[in-house]
Amino acid sequence: MTFQISVSTIYHCSLERAFKTPMLCDVAKVHTGYGIMPAVTHTTDDENWGKIGFSKKVYAAKSLTQKGGWASNDTVLERIENKYWKIEVSNFQAWMLGFTKFTGEWQTTELEPNKIQIDYTYTMHSGNPLFYPLNWLFTNTFWKTYMKRVLENVRKMAEGNETYMFE
Known part of the structure; x- marks a missing residue:
């Protein structure tokens, strides 16, 4: 089963900055x-990050849910220049509430x-019916709030002309 959540906002920067910043700047x-x-x-x-079909290993700090270190893989599934990104987050190294992968879209x-409209969508994929109520709750409360924080982090970087790490 999948659970989907979307958030939108407006950025005041060039179309190129709004498109490239979330994927090509420092993910940290x-x-x-x-x-x-x-x-x-x-x-x-991450040598080829940003190109369709290429992946990178993502590392996270220690937390309540993570031991720290390698956390997951990100893969670019689709890239339409200055319009749309689709990525997959998978190979979770810690239990993720029964989720098997996440699919993120940035339009x-x-x-x-x-004046650029950003439509940011995440689809959470779960394979265990026992966790569906928890998956729904997590997606519609915590993850939606987290996505809004990501939008604001990217806004600061896009509007502040943060340097790209990848091309």
Whole structure:
């Protein structure tokens, strides 16, 4: 079963900045942790990150739910320049409430120059019916709040012209 949540906002920067920043800047500045979600510390095996079909290993700080270290893999599934990203987060190294993978989507729409609508969607994939009520609750409360925090972290980076780590 899947559980999906979306959040939207407006960024005041170029379309390119709004599109590239969440995927090509330092992910440790995007996923800074919140509650039970540990902060991302760094990535490895990321030489081709940003290109369709390529992955990176994501590392997280120690937290209530993570021992610290390698946490998951991110893979670029789709990239339509200045419009849309689709990534998959999988190979969780800690138990994730019965979730088997997450699929993230980042869509940018230029409303006018330097006014970009961001539509950010996550689909949580779960394979255990016993956890469906918990999965729904987690997705619609905690994860939605976490996504809003990510949007604000990316906003600061996009509007502040943060340097890209990848191309």
